[in-house]
Amino acid sequence: MHPSLQAALAPATLACLYIxxxxxxxxxxxxxxxxxxxxxxAAGYAAALQAAAxxxxxxxxxxxxxxxxxxxxxxxxxxxxxxxxxxxxAILRTADREVAAAGARLGxxxxxxxxxxxxxxxxxxxxxxALAALPRQAFTRAGRWQGQQAGALAPVFALCLLxxxxxxxxxxxxxxxxIAALLLRRGERLRxxxxxxAALGAGALLAAPLLRAGLAPPALQGLxxxxxxLxxxxxxxxxxxxxxxxxxxxxxGKRCAAGVxxxxxxAxxxxxxxxxxxxxxxxxxxxxxxxxxxxxxxxYADALRVIGGAPWLGQGGDTWRSVYRSVQSSPYTGSExxxxxxxxxxxxxxxxxxxLLAWIIPALRSAFRxxxxxxxxxxxxxxxxLIDFDLSYGLVWLLLIWLFRWAKAGAPITSxxxxxxxxxxxxxxxxxxxxxxxxLTHPFLHRLxxxxxxxGLRFFRVLLPGAAALALLCAAVLCLGQAESLRRERLAxxxxxxxxxxxxxxxxxxSTLAPARPRLYLALAARSDAEEAAVWxxxxxxxxxAQPELELALGKLLAERGDLAALEHLRRATELNRYSNTxxxxxMSEASRLATMKMADRTAERESQQQAAWQVLAxxxxxxxxxxxxxxxxxxxxxxxxxxxxxxxxKLGEQLRRMRESLPALRMSPVSESxxxxxxx
Numbered sequence: 001m002h003p004s005l006q007a008a009l010a011p012a013t014l015a016c017l018y019i020x021x022x023x024x025x026x027x028x029x030x031x032x033x034x035x036x037x038x039x040x041x042a043a044g045y046a047a048a049l050q051a052a053a054x055x056x057x058x059x060x061x062x063x064x065x066x067x068x069x070x071x072x073x074x075x076x077x078x079x080x081x082x083x084x085x086x087x088x089x090a091i092l093r094t095a096d097r098e099v100a101a102a103g104a105r106l107g108x109x110x111x112x113x114x115x116x117x118x119x120x121x122x123x124x125x126x127x128x129x130a131l132a133a134l135p136r137q138a139f140t141r142a143g144r145w146q147g148q149q150a151g152a153l154a155p156v157f158a159l160c161l162l163x164x165x166x167x168x169x170x171x172x173x174x175x176x177x178x179i180a181a182l183l184l185r186r187g188e189r190l191r192x193x194x195x196x197x198a199a200l201g202a203g204a205l206l207a208a209p210l211l212r213a214g215l216a217p218p219a220l221q222g223l224x225x226x227x228x229x230l231x232x233x234x235x236x237x238x239x240x241x242x243x244x245x246x247x248x249x250x251x252x253g254k255r256c257a258a259g260v261x262x263x264x265x266x267a268x269x270x271x272x273x274x275x276x277x278x279x280x281x282x283x284x285x286x287x288x289x290x291x292x293x294x295x296x297x298x299x300y301a302d303a304l305r306v307i308g309g310a311p312w313l314g315q316g317g318d319t320w321r322s323v324y325r326s327v328q329s330s331p332y333t334g335s336e337x338x339x340x341x342x343x344x345x346x347x348x349x350x351x352x353x354x355x356l357l358a359w360i361i362p363a364l365r366s367a368f369r370x371x372x373x374x375x376x377x378x379x380x381x382x383x384x385x386l387i388d389f390d391l392s393y394g395l396v397w398l399l400l401i402w403l404f405r406w407a408k409a410g411a412p413i414t415s416x417x418x419x420x421x422x423x424x425x426x427x428x429x430x431x432x433x434x435x436x437x438x439x440l441t442h443p444f445l446h447r448l449x450x451x452x453x454x455x456g457l458r459f460f461r462v463l464l465p466g467a468a469a470l471a472l473l474c475a476a477v478l479c480l481g482q483a484e485s486l487r488r489e490r491l492a493x494x495x496x497x498x499x500x501x502x503x504x505x506x507x508x509x510x511s512t513l514a515p516a517r518p519r520l521y522l523a524l525a526a527r528s529d530a531e532e533a534a535v536w537x538x539x540x541x542x543x544x545x546a547q548p549e550l551e552l553a554l555g556k557l558l559a560e561r562g563d564l565a566a567l568e569h570l571r572r573a574t575e576l577n578r579y580s581n582t583x584x585x586x587x588m589s590e591a592s593r594l595a596t597m598k599m600a601d602r603t604a605e606r607e608s609q610q611q612a613a614w615q616v617l618a619x620x621x622x623x624x625x626x627x628x629x630x631x632x633x634x635x636x637x638x639x640x641x642x643x644x645x646x647x648x649x650x651k652l653g654e655q656l657r658r659m660r661e662s663l664p665a666l667r668m669s670p671v672s673e674s675x676x677x678x679x680x681x
Contacts, residue, residue, distance in 0.1 A: 008050075042398070183368075306323060312350055319347050370410075562598070591616060631644040
């Protein structure tokens with residue numbers, strides 16, 4: 001197989017699994033389509049990277065691309081901190097000291113501190129291992145200060161990492177740092193530890209005034225401090241190089257690993273120690289607080305129940321985001337499961353995890369055998385994905401693919417020969433034509449077999465690239481339709497006040513371009529008459545079978561028309577969003593209004609109307625009993641949704657109970673099951 005196709009095999013297989021789910025009925029059609037498109041582009045990205053990064057300049061090309069990407073992420077994020085770039089979502093500000101000890105955390109361009117911290121930690125490790133491999137002369141004038149140039153971004157990465165306050169990123173960095181120290185040779189290990197201490201020390205000195213200012217420092221003073229810290233970093237590395245190996249002989253061996261590691265950890269803690277006293281007092285609570293971990297424990301238990309429902313193939317793209325409100329055991333907020341591997345299990349089941357393992361394990365084994373310096377950075381991203389949703393970011397996958405290709409380009413030539421095509425590297429006795437030549441001695445049959453074999457190879461060499469190009473073209477057209485649908489939706493919302501008819505027309509066009517987007521159906525239903533609105537909502541439920549907003553809107557619409565089918569949709573909405581006060585208030589209000597309509601209706605036979613009213617009141621009583629059962633499960637460790645004790649729901653429940661008691665005749669002769677069957681809509 002061609003190397004480019006081999007690099008794209010695993011992402012393309014994951015894309016095929018998502019496409020398979022479109023025929024099996026996923027939890028969310030729209031999310032499954034987007035996931036399939038992403039993995040198709042990831043396959044194309046891997047193949048293009050394999051083809052572009054070849055030859056003698058491959059390692060330099062990949063290193064430059066990595067530094068450009070991670071450097072832009074770090075510098076742009078610091079530009080937000082220093083007020084040079086307006087980006088409101090780059091900094092998480094909160095008064096909760098358990099969330100942010102200094103009141104603010106840097107989320108960077110990813111807008112999430114934990115994932116941004118993991119990416120910065122991987123970038124920092126890559127620079128530290130690169131510096132450890134450089135000779136001492138590279139940090140002197142004779143070496144043209146190549147070491148200082150190569151490590152200029154290391155303090156910047158360390159600063160960004162410290163400002164995230166991500167405990168998971170710190171723990172993953174510590175584990176990956178230890179692995180890097182074990183992989184390096186004795187002399188490299190010493191330089192690695194010293195450069196780690198210098199980088200973290202410079203980053204901590206920069207982080208102290210930033211944390212004191214709540215990540216809003218004066219621009220001039222902040223930039224001057226940044227320049228001074230970078231200059232101090234360059235001077236420190238030059239001083240370490242000038243000291244020579246004799247001056248560092250006292251800290252070699254085990255004492256080096258223990259002493260310098262302690263120095264690096266102390267430098268990291270210096271940031272908050274030098275900050276304001278409030279941040280320092282909040283540090284122990286921030287580092288040891290268990291509320292977040294307990295909430296994630298509940299989340300993981302709920303995710304395992306979802307996995308148990310479809311363990312082999314999962315339920316399609318963004319399964320957790322689609323169904324978590326219907327399975328959560330406590331009122332926490334979390335549309336992400338905080339574990340990339342659990343998320344993949346819910347999406348694609350064991351099949352997807354096996355594909356991922358077949359992709360990652362050989363790459364890790366090859367990097368470990370060649371003692372590749374990129375292995376710690378890869379492990380940091382993979383380890384942090386165990387406890388957070390890093391893998392939900394397409395950027396993290398692209399960085400991993402980049403690192404895999406970089407590690408393969410920097411591997412020894414023997415490793416490349418081992419992974420070359422079987423047609424060139426296999427021994428003569430193992431190739432198919434040689435085996436068939438021994439078995440089929442007749443000249444005619446021998447020629448026929450050879451001709452068929454090589455024609456088959458030529459056929460697949462043309463078919464596979466053609467199929468890949470066609471799949472990428474289809475994905476590009478689909479993405480274009482999605483983008484155009486988003487554009488028309490935003491345009492419709494912008495002109496709705498002045499041109500309502502044009503806005504509705506644009507929404508209809510947007511739904512035609514991207515028919516699986518549920519938000520469009522809610523918008524169209526709100527702008528249509530009752531009958532057409534019901535059709536729009538039913539169309540939306542075909543694509544999003546676990547969307548409580550669609551169920552609630554349809555139940556409310558049918559209740560306004562006096563249709564008993566509304567009861568099933570209201571009940572379904574409360575099941576799909578069980579800890580939402582708004583959902584419960586709306587469902588109970590519509591059930592009460594429907595009961596009032598049936599009891600006040602005199603147009604039909606009295607007994608049939610009383611039976612319908614009894615049916616509505618029984619459904620309302622069942623809803624209220626379910627609400628009471630849920631509220632009785634508290635108090636919870638975390639109640640992010642402020643669920644329970646809703647006075648409106650309690651009043652409506654009591655109102656339905658009194659209305660039910662006003663029908664004594666039917667209470668003595670309850671309606672049969674066949675009479676309570678809901679009408680199909």
